[in-house]
Amino acid sequence: MAMARGSSGLAYPERFYAAASYAGFDGSPSPKGVSSKFSTDVALLLYALYQQATVGPCKIPKPRGWSPVEQSKWTSWNGLGNMASTEAMRLFVKILEEEDPGWYSRVSNFVSEPVVDLAINHNLKDEPIAQNGNAFLETKTICSENGTSSENQDKDIVLDGLGSVNLYDQWVEPPVSGPRPKARYEHGAAVIDDKMYIFGGNHNGRYLSDLQVLDLRSWTWSRIEVKPGNESVEAPSPVTVSPCAGHSLIPWGTNKLLCVAGHTKDPSETIQVKVFDLQTYTWSILKTYGKPPVSRGGQSVTLVGSSLVIFGGQDAKRSLLNDLHLLDLETMTWDEIDAVGVSPSPRSDHAAAVHAERYLLIFGGGSHATCFNDLHVLDLQAMEWSRPTQQVEIPSPRAGHAGVTVGENWFIVGGGDNKSGVSETVVLNMSTLVWSVVTTVQGRVPIASEGLSLALSSYNGEDILIAFGGYNGRYNNEVNILKLSHKSTLQSKVETPVPDSVSAVHNATKASRDVESELENGQEGKIREIVMDNVDSDPMGTRVEESNERLLAILKAEKETLESSISKEKMESLQLKQELAEAETRNTDLYKELQSVRGQLAAEQSRCFKLEVDVAELRQKLQSMETLQKELEILQRQKAASEQAALGARQRQGSGGMWGWLAGTPPNQKDEDDDDA
Template identity: 75%
Template structure:
């Protein structure tokens, strides 16, 4: 019980005046309020003892009285509970007192009518004339305010629950409240991007009447005032109007707009960066192979990486691929997973648990909506589909989700027929669903494409919802403060429990058994239990030493991991430098290759011309062979003619001699 109260005590709800009101209501420190008569007698034994011990610690201080003598189990239990608180400061005891009372009797404060020392400031709201009216003498008079109840109907909450004083306050647990805001409201929209950095809510882009938007709106969550961000001239100018994208806070002063549907979408997924210091947009330069462009995907920041799953591409094809962008090396990587992944879908919700497990819930295809839950182990990259428990939500798509500790809140969405009115929460450790609240149908919180973020106040986290579409485009702002019951377990895991708390838990558990045995008259058993208390205290001391050893080993392991992480970062930077050098060398080689290709083309052209010349020469050679043959024939003919002529001449000369001898004069034969 005390551990539970300790885990939620840091919310800052218990002021001293509220403590004294709670103490009087519970019956401590004077006559109890009429509404609280008998409240202590109605509590469990351990709760009553803790309230007593905390009251003494808050009003008197640490226990300095000696241990009571005799065997009065009640007095000894009171003394043991008080001393178990050790040196706890009085303010912490006051807060724990109020927390335990609220846990046992959540509505006690609304029933206190004789005194309201100070209102509980859950959400500070400046400039809210609708909540309170100022009388003629300048005093602020509380008025009633209308808010939706569990069944969606509107009811009036009196000034006990919603009170305005000075800046104004809202105190309603597990209920959505529509906040009046000032400034120029942005256009109603859905499928926009939303992110919270500090006390500012940033809204970028979205869909309004079928038109994509690219404005950046800012809501100051202290004054609840809207304004439009003035964009300076960056190197890329204004980003392209888009919808279905994701807006992710990064590096403390930057916003990442990831993916989204645009009218002139590129082939690959784009990441835009808005620098809050320079008020300028730019395109994130990445390496590796980026995913195809898409919208309706989920983008989850896990450490220094973005995990992108699913969505719908420009051709309306549904996807279920998984990509990771390392924000330190700016390198994309498509992950190969094992197991059965979720079916292709878009407009789903995703969250990370313990920096290791990626949870994907719901979403839709072209024909149906889902309510299945899938878990991806980011270390083994294995998908699984665990069994859901509790009040499992109905199928939906276009819903919004946000985590508070280990609780995952899901708001809105639709199933192609109507909007979903229930706000549900999943405990990511136990995978148990429960319904937080419900609203009336066709209100902004039962819309598709709305956004949901968390904002931290001194009183704890609140959920802030904006926009959505359920037949009309809305620009309303709603807030919900989760009760300590819905966030109890996560805060217990996040808040270290002091050693004194462990000791008190052991003592109070034994005290409950002591009183039971005392009532039955078993005194021997009582003595044994008291001895067990002493042994338990000794075990606590040993446990403290063990815890110190464990903390020491964890510290050493942490230092080793930090050293290893530092080395990994240096190695990654070295690889990035080598990659850049390789790209430079590749570019030079590419240029050389292009030059060689040009030279090769010129040589190929020259070779072709030479081949043509050779062909022509071959033709000339063939003609020369023919001419040579003809010349040879002519030569032979000439030789024949010459030989014939010579022979004829010889015969002629031979006939002339014999004719002369015969007395025939030359020329008489012719």
């Protein structure tokens, strides 16, 4: 078949492959660099022409569950119909020349090389590919001097996934490879040594037990094949890990994962702590002492030093909890904590974090009917609950969210309020209790999901959040990452610090006294310093003394003004303390009243149930009475008929008797015979 030729005299197949290679097509079905060179419309058209020229007309079915990009690519390719491959080649080259007239002069070395080499073997530099607003380097195969192909020497740098993230404070989806885990939510996630481990979860009401790992340097998924393990060190026997959801996955040391609590199909009576060894790939059950908490899911588990702090959750009977337990990982002993103060209301699917290795923070969560956005703080030294005042705008109520801490910043992602997912990624400065929004996503995306996981990793000193899975009307298995900017990670340093803000109201009086003392000492020292400087500068002058006296008077007036301000602040602080105490008292009274009303409601419900039973019994008796009444009426009619028949018989018997009636003798004739006799 004769080949069409272009204006340069080069056969279209050769010129086409040179153009395709320059545009970023290397022979694979998808463009490698075209989206970074041209606009979206031009890129889609070039892709469609390339497919038409190399594959032929589009015969694959329209994608249904793919991304909008795949939908657009299919639409563009399918729209070419039965266009000939040579025509597609010609249009491809023509469009490229219109978009970039000088392209051919920059790759003139392609003319003398074979067509196959043109499509595979070129020495262009790697081009960054834009995906979801982020730039990732693509590894290409280059030709060595002896003609054999070898991998790029910078492969380790190119494949260094976390290092390829260029956008800050924006969620992007990296180009992961390997078999993706099943979509899920309410799973556990943890990062150890640049690897993110995913365990369990819920998919369409089915609990999962697989353990997946994502290599954060190559963005490759793989499944861990678990080997039979031991129940404990003392009792060697095989362990079968039950599928679960709503559990917590905690990194322990450098090569172990702790799986704490969670919902299962056959729950145990108490919480079990399972250990996965990353060296032996085995599960085992941690042998503990003391009284373990009742089994549950949706709780929070926080590692504080060498102890696990467990709060809240929902037990197997769907009862919400707000109890507090501690597991010492050195002695393996459980301890139930009876903290003072007003504890958070029973809840599950909340988030917890620790600040300064002393304060446990609880945010949000939900009950059976509502979601919360309250913040509670537990002083782990005094074992006292408090509810501090949050600054700026408080985030909306949510449950099923996830959080991680970076320094004194607590990042909260996802969650929902039984109506929609939360689109904002927020951060709480745990020293100032100031909330701020990091970024906001649009539409129904995996980040705005309930039951997603959030982990933290770092690269070259930069912190990166990694989110996976979740449920927002559909089950997700996408990975999204957010690189924290210098501003967001150091935000607390530019804010005005509040002394010990997690108990700021409690320490308000002490802070006022400290400020007053500093002001008094500072003012007196300043007065003495100014006076001595003036005396030394002019020891002989009377004017200096007068000036000093005026200065002293001014400073004394300022001191009195400051003292007055401090007194006002102290009064306001005392008033706030009184209002807080009253609010806590009202809260306690309301909670007691709520419990009382709940008890009354339960009693009324029981009474209502009994009344319904009585009504049912009375209705049954009423139906029986109606049946008896009908039977009585029938018997009465039968009785009346019998009485009527008996009455007629007596009347006949009285007028001649039965025998006369049978003989046919008239009554009058019988009487006459009697008279003759």
